[in-house]
Amino acid sequence: MTRRINAGIASVALGGLLLAGCSSDGDQPESTDATGDTDAGTGEVVELTFWHGYTEADGDVLDGIVEAFNDEHPNIQISTEVNPWDVIDDTLLPALSAGDGPDIVAMPAERLPVYADAGALASLDDFYDGAGDITPALNPGAVEMITVNEQRYGVPTGFVPLALYYNQAQFDEAGIESAPETWDEWVDVAEQLTVDEDGDGTPEQYGMVLPDHATVANGVWPSLFYGNGGGIIADSSTAAIDSEANAETLRYWQDAVVNDSISPTGVDGIGADEVFSSGRAAMTIGGPWMVFIAADNEIELGIAAIPSGPVEQAASAIGVSMGVTDKGDEAAQAAAEEFFAYFLNEQNSVEWSLGSGWPPLRTDIAPEQVAENPTVETLTGMADLGQPLLPGVVNSVDVLAAIDELTQRTLAGEDIDELLDQAQSEVQAALDN
Amino acid sequence: MLTTSKARYRAPAPLGGRPRRRPPRRRSSGAAWGMLTPALVVLGIFVAWPMLVALRMSFTDASGFGDTAWVGLDNYVRAFTDPDVLDAMVNTVIYTALFTPAAVITALVLALLVNNSKVFFRSFFRTALFLPFMVSLAVGAFAWSYLLDPQVGLLNYWLSTSGVQLGNVLQDPTLAMPTVALVGVWKNFGFYFVIFLAGLQDIPASLYEAARVDGAGVLRTFRSITIPMLANTFTFVLVFAMIAALQTFDQIYVMTGGGPYGHTQTIVMEIYDAGFGRLELGFASALSYILLVATILLSVIQFVFFGRRGKDLS
Structure with a gap:
């Protein structure tokens, strides 16, 4: 009898441990601001995760821009996670379905409508309508590629004609x-x-x-x-x-x-x-x-x-864009939009263009501003030939x-x-x- | 009064004396359940629960995000009416028909050869033949893709020096499927080979000696001893190979991506495209269940058929 009781206790304990290991730590403080308790305005730090697939030198440049943003915005801290594009595509669905995953995610342009239509990405219409001089200066083709059902769901990070x-x-x-x-x-x-x-x-x-x-x-x-x-x-x-x-x-x-x-x-x-x-x-x-x-x-x-x-x-x-995953968190979205505005300012646009080898996303940046990279200068001259795919x-x-x-x-x-x-x-x- | 008494036969006691009658052991089912529980919990959480969730999902239009609606049997009806899915089912059957017998027969023949004590370097051959199975599937598939590449591939280069033009086999609608099946056989036969080898070594040598004394030749020995004694192993390998073929994905995904124009698109690739490409998790779950049922049915048929045949042969 004693053995049976011991076995039963052990089983229950082990089952409990397994269940505890699999459960979400809902009673723990969220590492991000996903609880909605914090925002950029209250002095608490909003932490965002950013998945992207820039694995070469372009990734170092992007990470550098993120680091500079973090330094200049102590109340918003973005951590990047780099994986090949197809790995991001394969892991994004299970991660978001499980209520996890990134706050910002970059993806090839043709994948954005799939996630936007499924409700995985938040609309950025407010950002586009309130971002001053930045978004009107974006390459129209690049904006068209992130528009789904007449709403804008992403911010372009790359748009270059073949x-x-x-x-x-x-x-x-x-x-x-x-x-x-x-x-x-x-x-x-x-x-x-x-x-x-x-x-x-x-x-x-x-x-x-x-x-x-x-x-x-x-x-x-x-x-x-x-x-x-x-x-x-x-x-x-x-x-x-x-x-x-x-x-x-x-x-x-x-x-x-x-x-x-x-x-x-x-x-x-x-x-x-x-x-x-x-x-x-x-x-x-x-x-x-x-x-x-x-x-x-x-x-x-x-x-x-x-x-x-x-x-x-x-x-x-060829287009790549980044969007905000729809977790219903206004503070996270506001923080992400602040990063987007930073990413698209003139200085970072030039830096990103030179570092990534892709032409500037803003039409108000002249080829001469990126002349130190002849490839970028050449591609910038043909940027208006580009048409978004599908x-x-x-x-x-x-x-x-x-x-x-x-x-x-x-x-x-x-x-x-x-x-x-x-x-x-x-x-x-x-x-x- | 003369009485006769019939002496009752009493069997001799076995060596070591008659076993003492032991008191019947109490069944300690509680302890058994206690020992099983950890495994059952793990299986329940990581196998049964996801399967139940997927079953429910197969009756919805789930995308992984937002609200889902109950669609009844729509996903199952679509699975049997969508031409792309039907093509994928046919491709899967073709792949299974090409892969399974080729892999099983190759493994059996090589196991018979290597099991022969007259063969030199048996250990070397055992290791060498098992080696492809140890190679990562993706790595093997990439290697073969490069070897077969018509522009920069070594195989084409070597053959061209002998005047043979292999062509672009992986993009040829007729040759693509046999080629990926062949690479699948190369990759997997080593596993079946080892199982056959173990089965062959389990056959008592005394049976072969008795057959030899009775004057049986090689073929008769093979037919009357090896095949019946290997029947269970054969059934196991056959079912295993068939399941592997029905579930093939990574190798074809790497080598052809389902091409040329869908000629190597298998049902698991269709599930992947539906689930991860189009975010149609409900439809992908329905396809998964159809594959599961087909696999179970085919396995049961094989077990029943080969089980009977094994009994007949025995």
Whole structure:
């Protein structure tokens, strides 16, 4: 009997310990201000956590701005937690669902509508309406990318149009003096740079690498569509992929890639970076990080805007933004907005731009102000070409999957009209979902 | 009066004397429950409770945030009518059909070879064959992706020196699934191999000796002794391999991301996309339960089928 009682007591004790370990410490003082008992105005410290995915030198610059903010705002203390973007995406949902997670979170632009629509992010309309001269000066495309259901849910931390990056040495070797400015010039130059020494039909060097799925920031093909006056959506609820303009675009590049072999096929965005950095392709479409990739591989890099299409010169933009998680805490939101205003002031905008390698987010900052970084100066000159990818679209996952299938099968030589018809149905279904 | 008495047969006492009749042990179920409770508590908190929550969630439109609404069987109806999910189910079946027999047969054949005492360097082969299973799944998948890369991959380079063009197998709609299944076999067969090896070593040598004395050849010995004695191990490995195949995710996620255009998209990847990509936790939970039920059904069928067959063979 004694043994049974002892066993029972031990079981209850162990179960209690486990339950205690799993329960939230609701009776403990919150480390953040999530209780709502504190705010910036009462002299108590508001503590915020900030998740971001800037893991390279740009992360050091951002952390430096946060530290400077903490020093200047003793009543608000922000601690940053750095993880790769996909890790943030995977952990944000369970963390917030459990009532935990960050107060401020940065994420790629196409993910923001998903979380905003689910109610995970707080609206920042008040911030935009009351931030004086700062927010009106923001790149309109960058603001459009954080607008969901006509409300603004984020503050941009990066907005840069995709650009053409080329191997200057291979250009010099082929006697090409300048970057192409139109599609026809682009294909001509690519043909000149395509080298099949042994004549086996597989070039040893491609003129360019045109990824056909999971492209850089999913923006390569949208850039081409924009260049010919097409696009993916008319608005956040209407598909517009099945258009004559897009059909012409796809035929043009299908012919160039499949018949003229100017690019390998079946390559994704990461693969494109590898093909370019290994010297097997002379041109690629990418973002500012290509500067570091080129330096690591001792490639002399040239940068130019994506060549103009038959209708206009445009490029899909790579966007990153930060939002405030909706924990119903006004003090935390006010503190976060104070940080956003600090982040976007002129001095920090220039510092962040130079440190991250991305052009300034404010249109009132002249290229000369960032001239000490030639890459940033070049990208700043083309900032107005950038168009946000799928602004306000909640189900971007399925839309992008449909575009990937369209472009991959196009470069596999399939019938474009049928593919566009199918893509239109799939994109519309995703928008309706 | 002559009386005869019939002597009653009394069996000889076993060596060591007859066992003394012990008093019946009292069942101490309380102590048993006490010992089990810690494990049950852990299982309850970390397995049963999440499963119940997920079951409830599968009947809602939960996104992980805000209010959720009861949607009845809508998520289950959608699962069986959504073309992407149906494609993913078909892909999962194809992967399972390619992976399971290949992994099990490879493991069995290699176990039979390495179990042979005439084979040199048996310890080396045992370790070498088990090694892929020790490699992290993501690392193995990355390594194979690089090896198979048509532009910078070593495998393509080596083959091209012999005039063979492998092409972009991971982006070929026909070859992508067999390729990822092959890498899956490479990664996992080592585990099944070790189990088979243990099963083979459990078979008493006296059976083989008796068979040899009776004049049985290698094939007859294999058919009449090895297979029946391995029946339970075989069933276990088969069910284990099938469950692994049905739940495959990481390796395909790394190697193809479900591509080319959905040709390697499995049901678990569909669950991931629904849950983490679109924040449709209700729908993702419904898909998880469908996978769970399918896995249980297939496992039961296999246990019943191979259980009967094992009895027949015995």
